[in-house]
Amino acid sequence: MSLARRERHALADTMAAAGPTAPTLCGTWTVHDLAAHLVVRERRPDAAAGIVLSPLAGYLDAKQAEYARKSFPELLELVRTGPPWWSPLRPVDAFANLTEMFIHHEDVRRAEPGWEPRQLAARDEDRLWTALRAVARTAYRKSPVPVVLATPQGARITAHRGGGGEVVLTGPPSELLLHAFGRDEVRIVPTGAEADVNAVLATDRSV
Known part of the structure; x- marks a missing residue:
């Protein structure tokens, strides 16, 4: 299993343990907000373009708010499942999602007091x-x-x-x-x- 995939599953587990209202290092986003962001990024490429294209930022916010109305368990399952077969991210998941999953995993971990760095394998x-x-x-x-x-x-x-x-x-x-x-x-x-x-x-x- 790729590092990106392992970090994805670990992120989902950490989110579940923290709970939907827990803070993250992503500004004012809660864990629930971050989960909605990840799901939109992978399942709504039309809206995800707003991450880098400011004219589409409003559309991205609207779609993220729409996904944020889903239940927390449903969002976590979508995060854990990853990009659907038709997503442009699916064929390049191991590369395109490595930093995304690792960094957001730490965004949840390190928002909690008393965090410590993980000891990762050399590879x-x-x-x-x-x-x-x-x-x-x-x-x-x-x-x-x-x-x-x-x-x-x-x-x-x-x-x-x-x-x-x-x-x-x-x-x-x-x-x-x-x-x-x-x-x-x-x-x-x-x-x-x-x-x-x-x-x-x-x-x-x-x-």
């Missing part, structure tokens, strides 16, 4: 490192200083070049990927001049 961390390579430059494009992402084992990605002092963010690929996607509830070690580090940590990292 899973390697897969997330590959995913990080694909988004690193986009994520840190607004940084005012150079950014390097590094693992404790010495692997490195130059996420942003430019003038000023270099900032190195060190951590497991899973933690670095979460940071690249704008999450601050992570365990990474930043090094560099204090002002430069603060600037990088405050950078808009929307992908």
Whole structure:
């Protein structure tokens, strides 16, 4: 089973344990809201386009509100089932849904006090490192200083070049990927001049 599929099932289990009204790291969304978002993304490609196309944002909101009226158990089953056979995401689920499922799983986990990072298998961390390579430059494009992402084992990605002092963010690929996607509830070690580090940590990292 692919990592994306395993994270999908783990996300559904974590959502069920948290309950529909539990908070997430996705702004004001509850777990129920997040489940509706995931279902619309996979089952209403006409509306999901509003995620990246602002003229369709209102249509996306309307469809998400429509799905949010479904019962929580029904939404969880749709999340767990994944893209239907006709969805354009179905053939590329292992690739297209890897970051989506992993990050939203952590959005639910880390909204709870006392969270701790999971210990992932080395092969899973390697897969997330590959995913990080694909988004690193986009994520840190607004940084005012150079950014390097590094693992404790010495692997490195130059996420942003430019003038000023270099900032190195060190951590497991899973933690670095979460940071690249704008999450601050992570365990990474930043090094560099204090002002430069603060600037990088405050950078808009929307992908």
